[in-house]
Amino acid sequence: MLCGCYAQVASKELEKIEEIDVILGNEEKKDIVKFCDEILQNNENKKEKVEDIFEIKEFAELGEITYTEKTRAVIKVQDGCDRFCSYCIIPYARGRVRSRKPENIIAEIEKIAKNGIKEVVITGIHVASYGKDFKEKEYRLIDLLEDINKIEGIKRIRLGSIEPLLITKEFVQRLSKLEKICEHFHLSLQSGNDETLKRMNRRYTTSQFREIVEILRNTYPNVNLTTDIIVGFPGETEEEFNKTYKFLEEIKFYKMHIFQYSQRKGTKAADMPNQVQPNIKEKRSKMLLELSDENEAKYNSEYIGKQVEVLWEEEKQGVCKGHTSNYVLVEQKVDEKNSKENTMEIVKIKGANKNYIES
Numbered sequence: 001m002l003c004g005c006y007a008q009v010a011s012k013e014l015e016k017i018e019e020i021d022v023i024l025g026n027e028e029k030k031d032i033v034k035f036c037d038e039i040l041q042n043n044e045n046k047k048e049k050v051e052d053i054f055e056i057k058e059f060a061e062l063g064e065i066t067y068t069e070k071t072r073a074v075i076k077v078q079d080g081c082d083r084f085c086s087y088c089i090i091p092y093a094r095g096r097v098r099s100r101k102p103e104n105i106i107a108e109i110e111k112i113a114k115n116g117i118k119e120v121v122i123t124g125i126h127v128a129s130y131g132k133d134f135k136e137k138e139y140r141l142i143d144l145l146e147d148i149n150k151i152e153g154i155k156r157i158r159l160g161s162i163e164p165l166l167i168t169k170e171f172v173q174r175l176s177k178l179e180k181i182c183e184h185f186h187l188s189l190q191s192g193n194d195e196t197l198k199r200m201n202r203r204y205t206t207s208q209f210r211e212i213v214e215i216l217r218n219t220y221p222n223v224n225l226t227t228d229i230i231v232g233f234p235g236e237t238e239e240e241f242n243k244t245y246k247f248l249e250e251i252k253f254y255k256m257h258i259f260q261y262s263q264r265k266g267t268k269a270a271d272m273p274n275q276v277q278p279n280i281k282e283k284r285s286k287m288l289l290e291l292s293d294e295n296e297a298k299y300n301s302e303y304i305g306k307q308v309e310v311l312w313e314e315e316k317q318g319v320c321k322g323h324t325s326n327y328v329l330v331e332q333k334v335d336e337k338n339s340k341e342n343t344m345e346i347v348k349i350k351g352a353n354k355n356y357i358e359s
């Protein structure tokens with residue numbers, strides 16, 4: 001059985017494989033149990049349903065969700081993306097932007113808050129586009145965050161990966177009034193070189209990105225910025241990579257997720273000339289990972305002697321782990337008899353290394 005993004009974009013190739021008996025696209029996966037029942041009851045040996053994803057206009061609610069985490073819940077608020085970055089298959093797999101109705105989001109968060117969850121992570125495929133498809137009223141991501149901020153029991157609202165252009169002075173001015181917003185922003189930069197960004201069809205320049213970082217750092221003194229970077233994008237010369245490296249040295253992200261570019265059939269970049277050799281991608285990736293580790297170790301060492309507020313998430317073998325609002329991992333050796341899970345505490349930091357700080 002295959003369902004989801006790969007089934008959505010490659011159903012024609014997959015249907016030739018005999019061993020696969022069920023192929024369901026992204027929209028159909030919510031009915032997976034129904035399809036399996038039908039197969040069993042009708043004794044069918046093959047079932048395929050993959051709708052044209054670009055025809056789907058409504059966000060698909062998945063029904064009742066069971067949360068296994070005690071402290072944090074990931075809340076999906078939209079699906080789809082209209083951006084078409086040249087390396088990305090997601091718009092073809094997920095379709096156009098569909099935003100979830102605010103009343104459904106609020107009801108879900110109110111329910112989980114009653115069950116004790118304190119932190120929500122707001123995610124989607126392109127969260128910055130939340131609400132752009134609402135016809136009846138103007139209600140965008142910032143309106144949703146303002147409403148979530150009012151929910152009793154929720155202590156922290158964390159934004160998942162966001163498109164840098166979401167960050168404007170106006171947006172941050174309203175955001176800064178919401179006391180539950182975490183001081184951690186994951187801005188997907190992808191490259192620190194304007195020419196590469198242009199080929200990627202990203203819609204910002206490095207100087208715009210610099211301004212965005214400035215707005216956030218001026219508003220949130222303890223802000224931690226993290227990012228995603230692709231190395232070895234088609235045509236990325238040594239000079240282009242060096243510009244990216246310099247830009248990343250300047251911005252000093254707390255942490256960077258480094259991806260080596262890989263071709264996705266059906267995207268523009270897959271057919272671009274000057275694909276980069278694997279050994280070069282490997283070398284560039286290693287350089288950026290080292291830079292990321294250096295930054296993280298340095299930022300973490302600056303916490304020694306300071307006080308931070310931590311939400312304890314899990315306790316195993318006498319060690320309690322949790323995060324600060326700006327997403328620094330905190331560890332503390334504890335007496336197992338007194339579990340601190342799902343409590344918030346202000347602690348003093350005594351030690352630090354590249355991966356976590358210690359109280």
Ligand code: SF4
Nearest residue numbers: 081083084085088090
């Ligand atoms: S990288 Fe992100 S913004 Fe670009 S097309 Fe993919 S999902 Fe959309």
